Amino acid sequence: MSAAKTFELVDTTLRDGEQQAGLVFSMREKLTLAKALDRAGIRCIEAGIPAMGSFEQQTMRELIKLRLNARLIAWNRANRSDILASVACGFSWIHISLPVSDLQIRDKLAKNREWVLRALSQTIAFARAQGCRVTVGAEDASRADLGFFLKFAEVAAQSGAERIRFADTVGCLEPFSAYEKLKQAGERCPLPIEFHGHNDFGLALANTLAAKEAGIPYASCTISGIGERAGNACLQDVAAMLNRNDPGCCAVDTAELARAEAIIPPPRNDLSGLKIS
Template sequence: MQEVYIVDSTLRDGEQAPGVVFDFREKVTIAKLLDRLGVYQIEAGIPVMGEVEQAAIKTIADLGLKSRVSTWNRLLLADIRASLGCGVKDLHISAPVSDIHIYYKLVKSRRWVLDCLKRALRYAADYGCRVTVGAEDASRADESFLLEFALLAQEMGAERLRYCDTVGVLTPFSLSRVIGRLKETLTIEIEFHGHNDFGLATANSLTAVKEGVRYIDTTIGGLGERAGNTCLEELAGALKGTCGIDLGLNGRVLRALSRYVARGANRPLISG
């Protein structure tokens, strides 16, 4: 049976939901509960955001959790230095790969993205970091550039490529095709990060798993920017019911965590 590893982003992408701000105690408690739940990795936040975020991340990193604790970083060395200052050497480095983001959002070039990625990965390697690389807005990227970007990440030692459906425009059919093409060329592990703008985040995550992707990003209750991310509770049930894959999560802890996050985010509880 295929193993599936959950990379939970409740404390990063989940907190980007409108009106959601977890305080220091809530962040640390959510991290502890995610660890007891049994997720593979906890994306604890964005250190470069400032001292309040850094204090929570450092505390979480110092807990000695079984789950991997990582941070989210842009291509900038200042972001990586902020993560290192929190005592975190498990880094996710995210870069725009669609021309919409590169040219119109950042007013940069494809060459700038590749050069910055190379510099960031070298810098992280100098400090002994474990790195995953995110292809931001991959679902709207030119496929040849996405592949060039992915091959660079692979050649420079990144552990995984995070394929981000940043604005939730993929369908299971289109995702199946693109994952298949990537896996034909790449040896690096692929991670899928889905958004729910058209209600397809769970369906797309299931499709990714069926295409052999072993790492899936989630948030508790589907929290996240705009319509949210792949909901962990929903995905866990769907994987077991449709694929026969049991994530091995502690059901009692999941129910408690769902209630805790819903209360902290002032959102309705989606699972009892």
């Protein structure tokens, strides 16, 4: 498989980016960021996690009222209550995420592979019954058995999902292994793959570019690479490299992204006054 002719960047600043220690967006900041990303040409924005509580849900409703050109997606665990919270906010696109590595299935969920596949199928069916379109996330895919990742993708496709996220959750890939793993996965996967790289070893940008060379058509990033632990692939850097090396494959305005970067507040050292609903 040759390099992807088009490479769509999915922004997850408002969801994964906000998981950076000490970083909390106000509603106004989230709305302003979403509008800036929309102006920059980002066509898919992971808006947040409605199951987090009433403040997040209120913010999600206000984001939907903006009627952006960008598609807004709500992130969900594989359970009905998460999905119902997203539907109540007005989302028509739902992302459902589950671990696929044996390590996380055992230690995070205390379940087994069969349970994961069953939960995946049931929650996709439930989301679609609410009138939603669905993407799925394969957490810790970089440490998972490829055969099980592909089985997970097969069940997702059969259940009606439209895209699958291959997550390098702990940032353990390097560009050579990223290319090989994603090339093999892409050639056999029944769904389009979105690569999601974390930056624990400083390789999220390189791994994201390797994903494109392996033929993967989507990648998720955050403004300035913010996110939990060492963060994610930096949206501005990925877009700049694509515009430099393969003009036309990614229609994103880097000048607008620079303006979006200025909206990000500095992390707070003291969060004791925050109310979590």
